[in-house]
Amino acid sequence: xxxxxxIDRLRNNPRPMVVDVWAAWCLPCRAIEPSLQQLAREFDxxxxxxxxxxxxxxxxxxxxxxxxxxxxxGFNNGTEVSRQTGARPLSELRALFETALTGRxxxxxxxxxxxxxxxxxxxxxxxxxxxxxxxxxxxxxxxGGIVLFSAIYDRCPVWQALAPRLSAAFRREGTR
Amino acid sequence: xxxxxxxWDRIARIALGVFVLYLGWANVVTGGWGLALKIxxxxxxxxxxxxxxxxxxxLKVSTKK
Numbered sequence: 535x536x537x538x539x540x541i542d543r544l545r546n547n548p549r550p551m552v553v554d555v556w557a558a559w560c561l562p563c564r565a566i567e568p569s570l571q572q573l574a575r576e577f578d579x580x581x582x583x584x585x586x587x588x589x590x591x592x593x594x595x596x597x598x599x600x601x602x603x604x605x606x607x608g609f610n611n612g613t614e615v616s617r618q619t620g621a622r623p624l625s626e627l628r629a630l631f632e633t634a635l636t637g638r639x640x641x642x643x644x645x646x647x648x649x650x651x652x653x654x655x656x657x658x659x660x661x662x663x664x665x666x667x668x669x670x671x672x673x674x675x676x677x678g679g680i681v682l683f684s685a686i687y688d689r690c691p692v693w694q695a696l697a698p699r700l701s702a703a704f705r706r707e708g709t710r
Numbered sequence: 711x712x713x714x715x716x717x718w719d720r721i722a723r724i725a726l727g728v729f730v731l732y733l734g735w736a737n738v739v740t741g742g743w744g745l746a747l748k749i750x751x752x753x754x755x756x757x758x759x760x761x762x763x764x765x766x767x768x769l770k771v772s773t774k775k
Contacts, residue, residue, distance in 0.1 A: 649717065653717075653720060653721070653724070653759075654759065656724075657724045657728065657755070657758070657759060660724070660725075660728045661728055661731070661755075664728050664729075664731060664732040664735075664736070665735070667732065667736060668732055668735045668736030668737075669735070669736060669737075671735040671736065673735060674731060674732070674735050677731075681759065684759075
């Protein structure tokens with residue numbers, strides 16, 4: 535495919551695309567290849583993955599302004615929306631595919647990490663158990679309840695409804 | 711507040727905190743020591759839950775790689 539054909543295909547393709555600029559001798563390119571194949575399957579029919587061999591198509595490399603390989607460029611409606619250079623973990627590569635698909639960078643991750651959630655849940659349950667065995671002890675049971683709630687607060691609909699009002703009330707109080 | 715405790719460190723602190731609080735609040739240990747355990751147990755529990763140890767921060771050490 536010539537440079538013009540490729541650019542035409544890119545610009546006139548309404549489907550989101552990810553262009554992978556790679557080379558056979560490039561070790562990081564080989565390192566991310568399994569992840570790219572996995573994402574190509576995951577986004578099959580939604581995001582098209584196009585490979586550009588940097589050695590065989592230097593004009594395209596120049597046209598894309600690529601300064602290092604591997605470079606991945608996400609296109610949405612023919613417009614570049616995201617770019618990554620170098621070997622990246624699967625999560626970052628997936629974010630690039632998602633950006634190409636939606637045209638917007640993915641929303642920043644909110645809420646607790648799974649490890650943090652597990653740790654707080656187990657600590658809360660351990661405190662509840664200790665509180666129950668200790669009599670029961672109201673302070674330990676209360677503390678266990680608070681710790682357990684801290685493990686799930688970001689998924690609690692009541693908290694989600696109350697939190698913005700509470701923070702707004704505190705802000706108003708602070709500005710008085 | 712940057713986390714300066716490794717996961718194993720946090721788990722050990724939480725387990726220690728729960729155990730010490732149990733000893734205090736279940737009256738396994740009574741008297742002055744019991745009262746001390748009721749209070750002191752909160753320290754490892756809280757530092758384990760938060761993942762940040764002020765002593766580590768003062769000494770500029772960290773168990774987290």
